[in-house]
Amino acid sequence: EMESWSFLDTVESNFRPLVVIELAKGTKEETIEWFTKRIVDKKANGGAQLLIKPLVTENGVENIYLVGASHLRLLLGAETVGLVKECNDNSMRTFTYSSRKTFKDFADDNHNFLTMAECQYIIKHELENLRAKNEKMIPGYPQAKLYPGKSIVRRLLTSGILVQIFPLHDREELKKLRHSWYGRVKVGYQPLDDIRCYFGETIALYFGFLEYFTFALIPMAVIGIPYYVFAWEDYDKYVMFATFNLLWSTVILEVWKRICAILTYRWGTLLMKRQFEEPRPGFHGVLGINPVTGREEPVYSSIKRQLRIYLVSLPFVCLCLYFSLYVMMIYFDLEQWALDYHEENESNFSSLMLYVPSIIYAIVIEIMNRIYRYAAEFLTSWENHRLESSYQNHLILKVLVFNFLNCFASLFYIAFVLFDMKLLRQSLATLLITSQILNQFAESLLPYWLQKRYNRRMKQRMCSQKTDTDLSLAEQVNMEKEMGTYLGTFDDYLELFLQFGYVSLFSCVYPLAAVFAVLNNVTEIYSDALKMCRVYKRPFAEPTANIGVWQLAFETMSVISVVTNCILIGMSPQVDALFPDSKMDLVLTVALVEHLLLAIKFIMAFVIPDKPRDIQMKLAKLEFESLEALKQQ
Amino acid sequence: EMESWSFLDTVESNFRPLVVIELAKGTKEETIEWFTKRIVDKKANGGAQLLIKPLVTENGVENIYLVGASHLRLLLGAETVGLVKECNDNSMRTFTYSSRKTFKDFADDNHNFLTMAECQYIIKHELENLRAKNEKMIPGYPQAKLYPGKSIVRRLLTSGILVQIFPLHDREELKKLRHSWYGRVKVGYQPLDDIRCYFGETIALYFGFLEYFTFALIPMAVIGIPYYVFAWEDYDKYVMFATFNLLWSTVILEVWKRICAILTYRWGTLLMKRQFEEPRPGFHGVLGINPVTGREEPVYSSIKRQLRIYLVSLPFVCLCLYFSLYVMMIYFDLEQWALDYHEENESNFSSLMLYVPSIIYAIVIEIMNRIYRYAAEFLTSWENHRLESSYQNHLILKVLVFNFLNCFASLFYIAFVLFDMKLLRQSLATLLITSQILNQFAESLLPYWLQKRYNRRMKQRMCSQKTDTDLSLAEQVNMEKEMGTYLGTFDDYLELFLQFGYVSLFSCVYPLAAVFAVLNNVTEIYSDALKMCRVYKRPFAEPTANIGVWQLAFETMSVISVVTNCILIGMSPQVDALFPDSKMDLVLTVALVEHLLLAIKFIMAFVIPDKPRDIQMKLAKLEFESLEALKQQ
Secondary structure, three states: OHHHHHHHHHHOOOOOOOEEEEEOOOOOHHHHHHHHHHHHOOHHHOOOOOEEEEEEEOOEEEEEEEEEOOHHHHHHHHHHHOOEEEEOOOOEEEOOOOOHHHEOOOOOOOOOOOOHHHHHHHHHHHHHOOEOOOOOEEOOEEEEEOOOOOEHHHHHHHOOOEEEEEEOOOHHHHHHHHHHHHHOOOOOOOOHHHHHHHHOHHHHHHHHHHHHHHHHHHHHHHHHHHHHHOOOOOHHHHHHHHHHHHHHHHHHHHHHHHHHHHHHHHHOOOOOOOOOOOOOOOOOOEEEEOOOOOOEEEEOOHHHHHHHHHHHHHHHHHHHHHHHHHHHHHHHHHHHHHHHHHHHOOOHHHHHHOOHHHHHHHHHHHHHHHHHHHHHHHHHHHOOOOOHHHHHHHHHHHHHHHHHHHHHHHHHHHHHHHOOHHHHHHHHHHHHHHHHHHHHHHHHHHHHHHHHHHHHHHHHHOOOOOOHHHOOHHHHHHHHHHOEOOOOOHHHHHHHHHHHHHHHHOOOOOOOHHHHHHHHHHHHHHHHHHHHHHHEOOOOOOOOOOOOHHHHHHHHHHHHHHHHHHHHHHHOHHHHHHOOOOHHHHHHHHHHHHHHHHHHHHHHHHHOOOOOHHHHHHHHHHHHHHHHHHHHO | OHHHHHHHHHHOOOOOOOEEEEEOOOOOHHHHHHHHHHHHOOHHHOOOOOEEEEEEEOOEEEEEEEEEOOHHHHHHHHHHHOOEEEEOOOOEEEOOOOOHHHEOOOOOOOOOOOOHHHHHHHHHHHHHOOEOOOOOEEOOEEEEEOOOOOEHHHHHHHOOOEEEEEEOOOHHHHHHHHHHHHHOOOOOOOOHHHHHHHHOHHHHHHHHHHHHHHHHHHHHHHHHHHHHHOOOOOHHHHHHHHHHHHHHHHHHHHHHHHHHHHHHHHHOOOOOOOOOOOOOOOOOOEEEEOOOOOOEEEEOOHHHHHHHHHHHHHHHHHHHHHHHHHHHHHHHHHHHHHHHHHHHOOOHHHHHHOOHHHHHHHHHHHHHHHHHHHHHHHHHHHOOOOOHHHHHHHHHHHHHHHHHHHHHHHHHHHHHOOOOHHHHHHHHHHHHHHHHHHHHHHHHHHHHHHHHHHHHHHHHHOOOOOOHHHOOHHHHHHHHHOOEOOOOOHHHHHHHHHHHHHHHHOOOOOOOHHHHHHHHHHHHHHHHHHHHHHHEOOOOOOOOOOOOHHHHHHHHHHHHHHHHHHHHHHHOHHHHHHOOOOHHHHHHHHHHHHHHHHHHHHHHHHHOOOOOHHHHHHHHHHHHHHHHHHHHO
């Protein structure tokens, strides 16, 4: 195989640029030479055996390089990263080059067997796995140390020589995707498979979840509407609505796991073996031996990390939470003060003053959120996690807890300290609607508008009137490299998570919340799609089998909402009236119902299988086959 | 390999009997001939390639056969069942014949590389995997149908031709084990590794859990003693004790998972791949194609099974639970009636009458327990589960729920309906102590005494005065085949589970429960050990990596105990006195504390890793190696 491989590489017949590498301006010649040599060098010599070409623009060579690979190289790379593809007998199997003929749609001349996103993922993986051999430093930069096994690309990135690596858009494909996704007015599902082919599984799964979640909210919304229309205030109707909501939210989260399994089985990521994770770029430590791989790499004591987490980060987060609660109390004081002031001297000025506390609080919350986000990122980075996944989980947890408190603390205070249901409903509506409008604006429309203006200027500067698809490669690269970088699905999930909180935590007080959530999500799908296609650089595809820590976050929220809803119902005057003699009986009944509901939730989560039967069967079949194969050996 | 293999088998130099097969008296000659031929036949011809010899006693041949295997055959069998053994570099790896030289203590002439229990497990596995080829029925028994792929041994068992298969004791080894286990008075741990070598992982893990659990109860017992000695009744002391208990029970269950991982890693079962499970013997259905294996086997619709579970078994269990509660209510009525009768006419007879309700209730409970157990077994068998594991889980769940109610319903009634703490303490003590004494007697001492009497008679009949180790093989087999069959760890775990309930559910009322539990468990270890070594046939070793559904059962119990303890503390007069003005505040405080404790429990369970760091590392290392090996291919 090795022979035919290097043979094909020398032909280099049709170079298709897939990934762009931008080096810093003024990077030394010897560094560039060494780096490009390592990229094209044979695997046997420790190279990546990829193809690379400098980008020639009107201004000459600008330290921008295009990376591609031969068809054969990509197929071998697909085997390395462990891609799972569909076979001729409709089963999903891990791709290997030797068994390539058994795969559906495989033909030696079919260059579409791997999607472009997969090719780019393979190239990214190969680049990141380009490791130092005997180099002690990056040639030309003695301060950028290397040691055997260190990822060269990661060192180049951390030392600032490599500005960015990003995959190129495929203008033709993108246009088709845009059209089928949001280009025409239609009723129907999103083209999730196409999204997955273009953007990869993580992003496709986010849009799949967004769509599923929107559909799942529709029953809640439909049931909620008559409460608003007929102004129902009956006790039993509210109890019915809340009970339905609680059980429904359990069911939808369990069913999502099944749908997620169906999607990721089809996409092959459910079966994909997790690769061994390399240390994240920011990870540092004393050079030592990794006990798992036996390779040389920085080692950092796990006890030190635990100490940093529990002795610094945890107290800091608690302090922030306390501070946030303190600010909230000040807000309520201000509110009261403004109300008193308005009652004392009723004037235009005083009625204007009524709005001041809310405005100040909103601004302060936003500022706190941003500061906290930076602090959380700094702290999590300082905790020095070896793995990107572990870093992400700790960051998500920190941000999640703080955002939860920031969003819901005032509502909890109104509900369970002030006991003011009218104010609660009002605050809930205001918070939900304004946050949704602001989010959509800040997240998609504003960047879109900025990007559009920038593009227009760029084109004017280029003195051309071409449409997107007519741009030359150089123009395309120059335009895309200036686009913003999509930072992952974190903020999108966070938004959905908080929305789920608004809908479920106080669902029996404000049944209309689900209606607004559905309306928001319908437009959210479009604005998020717009964001992905128009505003940001194309992100690298990221294979994933589930939505990870978010499943847990949503499930926790639905447990908390059982508690809050039971208390709210218990506090309602209608229920109060049912127990005229003894408040004790009321409280005990509420507590009993709450425990029953929680028990039912857990039993339901236990009884509903996480994977549909046919997926279970297919997985069992594969496992059986591999056991049989082992026996045959 | 095949050549050398059949070569060795023909030598048959030193036949070591490992497993005994007892056929029914009067089994037809042609059947025996066919069956033994299949057992000794070459693998290539679909045989098991084992060695078999009839047992010759004084009465001639009695349809009892001894099965053994050549050393080479056992090694190849070890590879088939996927045994994991320690390598020369101290890592645990799946044994393969080709890599045999890399394993610790391996030598071609070392016949102790595999323990006797492992050899017996391999033979059992090979016998059970002896499958019909083209036979349509068992020769000589036209009503015992076969189809290609059907396990012959299982058909022989279900049609009554095969009476039993059991592994032989090794009298020498057993004597050593008995000595180190319970033969001398000593303070120290049990020889778990020796137990595992002799009885296999499932039983060793039970004794490991029993020992661990006993040690884990000691802190509770130590803290509980002063409450009894000084008759402490202070509110804060009880709260402290209960809080400690609740957190402690969470910690011990989490820590057990880690210890379990350490033990099963050392024993190799943590890494052992689960074999594909064949249908259990009792499973029936229409002959079809198994979608997983593609083999012919009985198929039974999963929907039918679900219907049977949810429409018949579930209502039946609920009915039984209701009936059990009803009986309990009658008991309390009787109790009240006896009390009234005693107060009216105080006589010796009336004071004797006071005990009658308790005695009747105890007897009725015992009868109900037995009837329910049969019903549960019948129903679970009728549900027609394909897998033994699934059958076991459904049976355990049914029996567990009923036993839980039977044991604790009266205590719950006394605590939360009658509010009689004194009676609760008294009932708890009575129930705990009597059940422990009865259990130990019924479970071990009685069978031991019966067995001993039987053995004595046997020996007298044989007219010999030999000790155990001097018996001839024929005498040993004849004695062992009459011994009772150990039915698995179910009842032992159930006993521990109920004990855990007595200790934790009402711990703040009766702190002395832990003391009795510890005392009981110390003797339990000895009586269970006696039972295993003296009373029962040797059971087949059963590899396992954890205690399965019992972990879940214990964790559920510890969640329930948070609720009960919080309520008990809330009801105590001391706590009552703290909230003189408002009972509402009391209830709300208790509810808040309960929710906090539950939250802490779940967070602790989430934060404490299930496997110790070094085991995680070793597993990661193995996974990394297999990924690397795949890449090298």
